[in-house]
Amino acid sequence: xxxxxxFWVFLILSIVLYGTVQLLINAGILNQFYSNTLxxxxxxxxxxxxxxxxxxxTGQFSIGHAGFLAVGAYISAIFTMKLQLPFPIxxxxxxxxxxxxxxxVGIPSLRLKGDYLAIATLGFAEIxxxxxxxxxxxxxxxxxxxSHLTNWTYTFICLFITIVVIMNFTNSxxxxxxxxxxxxxxxxxxxxxxTVYYKVIAFALGSFFAGIAGGLYAHNFYIIQPTNxxxxxxxxxxxxxxxxxxxxxxxxxxxxxxxxxxxxxxxDYPETRMIIYxxxxxxxxxxxxxxxxxxxxxxxxxxxxxxxKSVKGGN
Amino acid sequence: xxxxxxxxxxxxxxxxxxxxxxxxTMVYGIIKLINFAHGEVFMIxxxxxxxAIAGWGLGFFPALILAMAVCAVFGVLIERIAYRRxxxxxxxxxxxxxxxxxxxxxxxxxxVRGAQPEAYPDALSNKTFDIFGVQISSQSILILSVSxxxxxxLQFIVHRTKIGKAMRAVxxxxxxxxxxxxxxxxxxxxxxxxxxxxxxxxxxxxxVYYTKIEPLMGIIPGLKAFVAAVLGxxxxxxxxxxxxxxxxxxxxxxxALGYSLWRDAAAFIILILILLFRPSGIFGKNAREKx
Amino acid sequence: xxxxxxxxxRNTGIQFGGLKAVSNVNMEIxxxxxxxxxxxxxxxxxTCFNLLTGVYVPTEGSIELDGQKLNGLAPYQVTRxxxxxxxxxxxLFNELSVLDNVKVAxxxxxxxxxxxxxxxxxxxxxGEKEMEEKSIEFLKIFxxxxxxxxxxxxxxxxxxxxxxxxxxxxxGPRLLLLDEPAAGxxxxxxxxxxxxxxxxxxxxxxxxxxxxxDMNLVMGICERIYVLDHGQLIAQGTPEDIRNHPKxxxxxxxxxVTSAHA
Numbered sequence: 001x002x003x004x005x006x007f008w009v010f011l012i013l014s015i016v017l018y019g020t021v022q023l024l025i026n027a028g029i030l031n032q033f034y035s036n037t038l039x040x041x042x043x044x045x046x047x048x049x050x051x052x053x054x055x056x057x058t059g060q061f062s063i064g065h066a067g068f069l070a071v072g073a074y075i076s077a078i079f080t081m082k083l084q085l086p087f088p089i090x091x092x093x094x095x096x097x098x099x100x101x102x103x104x105v106g107i108p109s110l111r112l113k114g115d116y117l118a119i120a121t122l123g124f125a126e127i128x129x130x131x132x133x134x135x136x137x138x139x140x141x142x143x144x145x146x147s148h149l150t151n152w153t154y155t156f157i158c159l160f161i162t163i164v165v166i167m168n169f170t171n172s173x174x175x176x177x178x179x180x181x182x183x184x185x186x187x188x189x190x191x192x193x194x195t196v197y198y199k200v201i202a203f204a205l206g207s208f209f210a211g212i213a214g215g216l217y218a219h220n221f222y223i224i225q226p227t228n229x230x231x232x233x234x235x236x237x238x239x240x241x242x243x244x245x246x247x248x249x250x251x252x253x254x255x256x257x258x259x260x261x262x263x264x265x266x267x268d269y270p271e272t273r274m275i276i277y278x279x280x281x282x283x284x285x286x287x288x289x290x291x292x293x294x295x296x297x298x299x300x301x302x303x304x305x306x307x308x309k310s311v312k313g314g315n
Numbered sequence: 316x317x318x319x320x321x322x323x324x325x326x327x328x329x330x331x332x333x334x335x336x337x338x339x340t341m342v343y344g345i346i347k348l349i350n351f352a353h354g355e356v357f358m359i360x361x362x363x364x365x366x367a368i369a370g371w372g373l374g375f376f377p378a379l380i381l382a383m384a385v386c387a388v389f390g391v392l393i394e395r396i397a398y399r400r401x402x403x404x405x406x407x408x409x410x411x412x413x414x415x416x417x418x419x420x421x422x423x424x425x426x427v428r429g430a431q432p433e434a435y436p437d438a439l440s441n442k443t444f445d446i447f448g449v450q451i452s453s454q455s456i457l458i459l460s461v462s463x464x465x466x467x468x469l470q471f472i473v474h475r476t477k478i479g480k481a482m483r484a485v486x487x488x489x490x491x492x493x494x495x496x497x498x499x500x501x502x503x504x505x506x507x508x509x510x511x512x513x514x515x516x517x518x519x520x521x522x523v524y525y526t527k528i529e530p531l532m533g534i535i536p537g538l539k540a541f542v543a544a545v546l547g548x549x550x551x552x553x554x555x556x557x558x559x560x561x562x563x564x565x566x567x568x569x570x571a572l573g574y575s576l577w578r579d580a581a582a583f584i585i586l587i588l589i590l591l592f593r594p595s596g597i598f599g600k601n602a603r604e605k606x
Numbered sequence: 607x608x609x610x611x612x613x614x615x616r617n618t619g620i621q622f623g624g625l626k627a628v629s630n631v632n633m634e635i636x637x638x639x640x641x642x643x644x645x646x647x648x649x650x651x652x653t654c655f656n657l658l659t660g661v662y663v664p665t666e667g668s669i670e671l672d673g674q675k676l677n678g679l680a681p682y683q684v685t686r687x688x689x690x691x692x693x694x695x696x697x698l699f700n701e702l703s704v705l706d707n708v709k710v711a712x713x714x715x716x717x718x719x720x721x722x723x724x725x726x727x728x729x730x731x732x733g734e735k736e737m738e739e740k741s742i743e744f745l746k747i748f749x750x751x752x753x754x755x756x757x758x759x760x761x762x763x764x765x766x767x768x769x770x771x772x773x774x775x776x777x778g779p780r781l782l783l784l785d786e787p788a789a790g791x792x793x794x795x796x797x798x799x800x801x802x803x804x805x806x807x808x809x810x811x812x813x814x815x816x817x818x819x820d821m822n823l824v825m826g827i828c829e830r831i832y833v834l835d836h837g838q839l840i841a842q843g844t845p846e847d848i849r850n851h852p853k854x855x856x857x858x859x860x861x862x863v864t865s866a867h868a
Contacts, residue, residue: 055407061406061407061410063414108587108591109587109590109591111591112590112591112594114406114407115347115349115406115410116545116590116594118349118410119349119541119545119586119590120586120587120590120591122538123542123583123584123586123587123590124583124587126538126579126580126583127580127583127584127587130576130577130579130580130583131580133576134576134577231534232418235414235418238411238414242407242411246407271422271425271426271430272426274418274421274422275419275422275423275426277418278415278416278417278418278419278422279415279419281411281412281414281415281418282397282412282415282416282419285401285404285408285409285411285412285415286397286400286401286412289404289405289408
């Protein structure tokens with residue numbers, strides 16, 4: 001029952017957060033720049049959390065997440081721009097097709113492990129990008145014009161659903177199965193876990209939400225181009241997950257927020273931004289490879305603090 | 316005749332890939348790390364060659380040797396500063412560090428000298444021979460022959476010298492090699508030095524052959540050289556050479572058929588097919604995880 | 607009656623490359639038996655386990671559990687058919703809690719779907735509750751319930767071995783394979799382990815096949831013993847037969863057939 005209570009607290013906090021921001025936007029206190037930054041943060045959190053499911057929870061090292069972002073972006077843009085369908089349907093379609101792409105990539109490549117899997121996902125992401133580069137229907141290298149439809153409400157709803165779904169998935173027998181694959185694949189198999197199935201499910205679910213993020217991402221710009229979805233973008237997403245701590249959802253969220261803020265303020269100095277990014281990454285890997293949070297969640301720390309306090313109070 | 320022409324272009328490109336791939340494969344063979352920063356060593360080599368020729372007026376061969384020397388030192392430093400600490404870390408941590416390092420080098424170079432490309436000076440008088448209707452440039456021949464000489468030299472080092480023997484021993488079993496009195500750190504440094512020198516040479520060749528270099532030039536050739544290494548069987552030196560040549564030829568053929576926009580995809584499709592159907596590569600043996 | 611044996615292994619073996627790691631193994635294990643599998647180092651004992659559990663696919667012969675063919679099934683399918691195992695080098699889910707380790711083994715016995723978990727439908731809650739209760743029951747049997755929220759990696763070595771056995775049992779096997787369960791244990795712990803094995807065998811109506819180097823343990827609790835050497839079965843029989851079997855003595859020449867460590 002405690003967990004159920006936690007969910008209601010989470011829900012209320014989310015509504016308050018959403019309402020406050022929306023009010024501030026309506027009142028004109030948050031200008032275009034700030035609301036755009038918030039939308040960026042939301043999209044990046046979705047990306048971070050979706051990759052967290054693949055790498056942090058299931059332990060499958062994918063470094064081609066931008067490929068699925070690209071699929072979601074292009075498919076949703078086709079839905080709104082070419083087929084004139086409503087934005088929510090376009091976002092959903094982007095997610096579904098991205099999930100299909102995830103299945104197509106995941107089923108063959110998830111047999112691979114470690115470095116080889118990483119390289120294969122990178123290769124697939126590049127292939128996806130090159131495919132879009134060669135399709136004239138979506139503008140090829142010149143890119144595709146997209147209307148600006150993404151706003152705080154759409155972003156927040158997508159973000160909320162992403163976090164709830166991935167949290168609920170993780171805290172169930174299915175999530176435990178994924179974690180067991182991460183911890184020891186051979187033992188998981190021996191305990192009756194269909195490891196291939198869960199790896200593919202996690203990968204497809206992660207791709208689905210990357211596709212959702214793609215829909216928001218595409219409609220937050222006026223143009224999308226294949227170069228937006230290169231290896232650097234995959235790397236951006238990877239860094240959120242790794243810095244936050246592999247296996248920690250809240251860590252991924254926190255680092256997505258922090259790094260988006262950092263890169264927003266450094267957007268006029270892209271080289272400095274990349275130097276700081278990569279330097280931080282190398283230093284963290286060398287001195288704190290478990291990342292910011294390790295596998296812990298923010299609630300664990302809070303919970304510990306609370307229990308320490310109550311023990312003290314009891315004495 | 317057109318085809319023979321393309322084949323020669325492909326082999327020239329392939330020998331550049333092969334030189335980079337050798338560094339990947341040697342490093343992977345010895346410490347099981349995909350050294351993503353290797354593409355950046357290649358880039359540094361190209362720039363050292365550029366400044367040596369354009370700035371100091373050095374000839375092609377002195378510039379080549381200088382680039383190789385600088386890259387060797389650079390490679391050793393990378394290993395010392397970043398990778399040595401990671402020897403017992405998880406594979407993921409090592410791979411991420413390598414990616415981070417690769418970006419760091421790229422953007423430090425951009426920060427220092429800007430992102431603008433540089434036109435490579437004509438260090439070699441480029442004559443074109445006409446042999447039975449096939450146009451062959453003297454550059455292609457030179458690149459190919461110097462590459463072959465370097466590869467033969469590498470084979471000699473690995474199979475005929477003491478350090479080569481140590482390298483093979485360490486890549487086979489690091490702990491056992493240490494117990495046998497081999498200085499593992501020195502051996503790994505030597506591996507990085509040799510692999511990086513080859514990448515530096517490849518950088519100079521690339522500049523001469525394609526006449527344009529820029530700070531992000533290492534990414535794609537680096538990735539492709541890695542594909543070449545996997546294709547040949549990662550950790551296997553002759554495999555990297557063959558893989559590089561095969562990849563160069565395939566890419567040239569794809570371009571020649573009129574699909575030049577798909578050229579980059581070809582490498583990755585090969586990569587994925589190899590990983591799926593023969594992950595140990597052309598020359599590799601299958602290994603399985605012990606239960 | 608002519609009843610079918612629980613496990614029937616016929617002429618099974620595997621080749622790696624050209625090398626025959628294990629060949630021509632025949633075994634017949636009846637419901638309720640406690641069988642030992644011994645042999646010098648490198649004899650192919652763990653390879654045998656890997657064949658039985660589907661980690662390796664046999665290149666020859668057949669393996670049947672209760673008349674059902676197991677050849678070619680993936681390890682998780684073999685587990686669901688009723689064989690589960692422990693590992694020579696402990697393979698726990700280190701970051702997961704002790705309780706969650708057992709819950710993972712219970713996974714395939716629960717029914718709630720991914721959709722029901724994501725939407726938090728009633729079937730999710732009832733399914734998870736049942737898993738939790740059953741898993742705690744298991745931990746209690748093994749006296750591990752006091753550690754239930756501890757990460758598995760933090761348990762002392764002996765408790766890790768117990769947890770691995772508890773976890774294997776939670777998967778609901780009819781045949782339990784134990785790969786050197788007493789490895790690294792002191793005599794006191796080994797003694798407790800023997801009692802534990804006897805206890806769970808009775809409680810769960812189990813059939814057990816175990817690999818062990820500790821001859822005291824094997825001779826003390828096994829009813830029958832198979833001896834493997836160079837990938838082939840060289841002897842089988844009661845502990846008495848095995849003790850005096852010339853081939854066994856020959857195989858172990860150089861290795862002492864005594865209580866290995868004490």
